[in-house]
Amino acid sequence: MEKLTIYLGSKNKSSWSLRAWLMLLQTATDFEAVFIQLDQPDTKEKIANISPSGKVPVLKHGDQLIWDSLAIGEYLAEVFPNALLWPKEAKSRALARSISAEMHAGFQSLRKHLPYNLEARFPYPDLLEETEREISRVIQIWQDCRLKHYSNGEFLFGSFTIADAMFAPVITRFITYNVPLPEIVQQYIASIMALPEMQMWCNDI
Numbered sequence: 001m002e003k004l005t006i007y008l009g010s011k012n013k014s015s016w017s018l019r020a021w022l023m024l025l026q027t028a029t030d031f032e033a034v035f036i037q038l039d040q041p042d043t044k045e046k047i048a049n050i051s052p053s054g055k056v057p058v059l060k061h062g063d064q065l066i067w068d069s070l071a072i073g074e075y076l077a078e079v080f081p082n083a084l085l086w087p088k089e090a091k092s093r094a095l096a097r098s099i100s101a102e103m104h105a106g107f108q109s110l111r112k113h114l115p116y117n118l119e120a121r122f123p124y125p126d127l128l129e130e131t132e133r134e135i136s137r138v139i140q141i142w143q144d145c146r147l148k149h150y151s152n153g154e155f156l157f158g159s160f161t162i163a164d165a166m167f168a169p170v171i172t173r174f175i176t177y178n179v180p181l182p183e184i185v186q187q188y189i190a191s192i193m194a195l196p197e198m199q200m201w202c203n204d205i
């Protein structure tokens, strides 16, 4: 196996890096993690040295670079089929890809008004209607998936998939901002937060 290196941003600041980290740990393969501190005078230069897009995460496999969290997930799913990073069944897989893409491309208001910050805790703030609408949409996605896959495991499609990784930083945002959530969603959040790889990320900032 060629050497795998993942380039990541600071744990407290880089929500996209958390996604790639969770996906990579599912493969149970050896890799090197290189963390680049964000918001430092030399951050842009350090990232530019490795990343064609000027952003992290970036995966390096041998001499191949893969950047962007979702592209990294797709690559890992191909190279490590036994990790079952996408659901096995075609329709579930299509749904997992749909919600992962929806997360990847959307929820701008939620991202802007509930910024990712692992360490902070705030009371639930007054939010714009659009942000509230996006929160409701996330809750609806999680509820629908959990109701459908309740008997197969604790995650959106039963076992952990790329879709769970894509939503993991939304979970930490909901915790940071004390977002009120229905019971079934609270259970899902507890399952994600209990993952050892999530603990490794959150408890060692």
Ligand SMILES: N[C@@H](CCC(=O)N[C@@H](CS)C(=O)NCC(=O)O)C(=O)O
Residues within 6 Å of the ligand: 009, 013, 014, 015, 016, 017, 038, 039, 043, 044, 047, 054, 055, 056, 057, 067, 068, 069, 070, 104
């Ligand atoms: N669409 C990209 C977004 C990556 C991104 O925005 N990364 C941020 C950190 S979370 C970054 O590298 N920012 C550059 C900087 O802070 O200088 C992905 O899915 O990986």
